[in-house]
Amino acid sequence: xxxxxxxxxxxxxxxxxxxxxxxxxxxxxxxxxxxxxxxxxxxxxxxxxxxxxxxxxxxxxxxxxxxxxxxxxxxxxxxxxxxxxxxxxxxxxxxxxxxxxxxxxxxxxxxxxxxxxxxxxxxxxxxxxxxxxxxxxxxxxxxxxxxxxxxxxxxxxxxxxxxxxxxxxxxxxxxxxxxxxxxxxxxxx
Amino acid sequence: xxxxxxxxxxxxxxxxxxxxxxxxxxxxxxxxxxxxxxxxxxxxxxxxxxxxxxxxxxxxxxxxxxxxxxxxxxxxxxxxxxxxxxxxxxxxxxxxxxxxxxxxxxxxxxxxxxxxxxxxxxxxxxxxxxxxxxxxxxxxxxxxxxxxxxxxxxxxxxxxxxxxxxxxxxxxxxxxxxxxxxxxxxxxxxxxxxxxxxxxxxxxxxxxxxxxxxxxxxxxxxxxxxxxxxxxxxxxxxxxxxxxxxxxxxxxxxxxxxxxxxxxxxxxxxxxxxxxxxxxxxxxxxxxxx
Numbered sequence: 087x088x089x090x091x092x093x094x095x096x097x098x099x100x101x102x103x104x105x106x107x108x109x110x111x112x113x114x115x116x117x118x119x120x121x122x123x124x125x126x127x128x129x130x131x132x133x134x135x136x137x138x139x140x141x142x143x144x145x146x147x148x149x150x151x152x153x154x155x156x157x158x159x160x161x162x163x164x165x166x167x168x169x170x171x172x173x174x175x176x177x178x179x180x181x182x183x184x185x186x187x188x189x190x191x192x193x194x195x196x197x198x199x200x201x202x203x204x205x206x207x208x209x210x211x212x213x214x215x216x217x218x219x220x221x222x223x224x225x226x227x228x229x230x231x232x233x234x235x236x237x238x239x240x241x242x243x244x245x246x247x248x249x250x251x252x253x254x255x256x257x258x259x260x261x262x263x264x265x266x267x268x269x270x271x272x273x274x275x
Numbered sequence: 276x277x278x279x280x281x282x283x284x285x286x287x288x289x290x291x292x293x294x295x296x297x298x299x300x301x302x303x304x305x306x307x308x309x310x311x312x313x314x315x316x317x318x319x320x321x322x323x324x325x326x327x328x329x330x331x332x333x334x335x336x337x338x339x340x341x342x343x344x345x346x347x348x349x350x351x352x353x354x355x356x357x358x359x360x361x362x363x364x365x366x367x368x369x370x371x372x373x374x375x376x377x378x379x380x381x382x383x384x385x386x387x388x389x390x391x392x393x394x395x396x397x398x399x400x401x402x403x404x405x406x407x408x409x410x411x412x413x414x415x416x417x418x419x420x421x422x423x424x425x426x427x428x429x430x431x432x433x434x435x436x437x438x439x440x441x442x443x444x445x446x447x448x449x450x451x452x453x454x455x456x457x458x459x460x461x462x463x464x465x466x467x468x469x470x471x472x473x474x475x476x477x478x479x480x481x482x483x484x485x486x487x488x489x490x491x492x493x494x495x496x497x498x499x500x501x502x503x504x505x506x507x508x509x510x511x512x513x514x515x516x517x518x519x520x521x522x523x524x525x526x527x528x529x530x531x532x533x534x535x536x537x538x539x540x541x542x543x544x545x546x547x548x549x550x551x552x553x554x555x556x557x558x559x560x561x562x563x564x565x
Contacts, residue, residue: 103329104367104370104371104374105367123467123468123484124480127480155473155477155480157430157468157470157471157473157484158322158359158430158431158471159430159431159434159467159468159471160359160430160431160434160435160442161430161434161443161468163434163435164434164435164436164442164443171435173435174363177322177325177326177329178329180326180327181325181326181327181328181329184326184327184328193476193477194475194476194477195473195476195477196327197476198323198472198475198476199323199324199326199327199472200327202321202323202324202472203320203323203324203327203328203331203332206317206318206320206321206323206324206335207324207331207335209318210317210318210335211285211288211289211317211318212285212286212290212318212321213289213290214285214286214290214291218475221475221476225476235516236513236514236517239513239554240291240509240513240554243551243552243553243554244293244552245290245291245292245293245552246291247289247290249289250289251285251288251289253315253316253317254315256315257315257317260338260385260386260387261317261335261338261385263384263385264334264335264337264338264381264382264384264385264387265331265334265335265381266384267334267380267381267383267384267385268330268331268334268377268381269331271330271377271380271381272330273329273330274329274330274333274367274374274377
């Protein structure tokens with residue numbers, strides 16, 4: 087006999103991510119929203135985002151700007167009376183949006199995260215100068231000139247290294263092999 | 276002597292927070308704490324990586340965890356971001372068998388395996404818990420009496436909380452400052468966010484958060500801030516003039532790493548502590564002690 091299973095929903099997808107299963111416990115008390123330093127910048131507040139995700143509004147959630155304003159300060163997470171890991175949910179929404187090609191285009195935060203990840207994966211370390219230069223090139227080169235005073239102040243105190251710290255060739259290859267394998271496995275869920 | 280595996284992180288090793296690394300090493304040496312740097316470590320992946328490629332980010336962290344686990348010692352990092360990332364990977368690794376299997380499958384491609392036994396700790400935890408306030412106080416040569424310090428914890432050292440200090444009203448840094456002979460001012464925003472990496476992509480928003488922190492510290496009479504995180508230090512120090520310009524304020528608050536403050540009280544040299552690397556000059560405030 088054929089067993090019919092219901093199609094996988096957005097909430098199933100979220101629950102399969104480590105830490106995501108808590109989303110089912112939300113009582114919509116709004117503590118996360120009230121604690122969030124950036125809730126007023128978000129299209130949908132953290133508690134709205136949870137309600138929408140539970141209603142299956144995948145497209146609306148993943149294309150919103152909300153999670154890209156998450157500061158990863160974890161205030162919502164420590165205050166949630168239901169033990170939901172909202173900061174982890176925000177990261178999960180970001181990754182799902184990236185995979186679906188839905189990342190919000192009205193902020194440079196996704197570009198900044200991608201630039202960071204690009205360097206961290208390729209070199210195994212984060213050269214701050216290179217990362218910033220790359221980010222400004224991809225986002226808005228005109229804004230780079232505004233950064234000159236900050237960069238100059240860091241540079242003259244020896245805090246802006248042009249050269250990146252490099253791993254040994256063996257270490258670089260090892261990291262490459264691990265990350266290639268991780269990519270072939272796909273996501274965490 | 277106490278022994279640890281040491282993970283400086285990108286900012287403290289080669290980046291903008293070199294003085295944190297120097298001062299951490301100098302202070303640990305004075306306290307008989309041996310920091311053996313993890314060989315060939317890679318970037319922990321930090322929060323940005325886990326926002327675009329979750330499994331890849333966890334695997335970056337897991338390579339370091341696997342390498343450090345072989346050493347058989349607790350791993351200590353001075354960076355709050357590295358601290359939160361490693362502990363998050365550890366929590367998932369030990370709580371979700373499927374996640375564990377995926378991470379180890381990826382690690383195997385590099386000839387590594389992680390068993391999930393490594394304990395990752397913040398340097399502030401090690402110095403206050405393992406070494407202790409009394410041992411630190413007994414090493415003080417120049418008590419920092421009269422110096423009014425705002426202890427800034429930021430977020431990720433105490434949240435989401437990996438068993439070290441209170442997530443919203445932490446006390447360890449306050450007590451540490453007291454053991455150096457100085458006074459920590461009341462500081463309601465001591466564990467609020469500095470804007471983190473959004474200072475790069477959403478500067479105006481982050482400057483507003485930083486301003487609130489300065490306001491809280493300075494209205495309570497602080498002469499300087501002390502931080503436990505390279506990113507917090509950079510945001511509060513390198514962007515202080517931007518805050519002043521944007522909000523027409525006049526904050527002149529030097530932002531020191533907590534290890535620099537300990538080093539000053541221990542009478543260590545200015546060079547060893549990298550005191551000249553601060554952008555907001557600390558000379559005036561520290562004139563009596565350095």
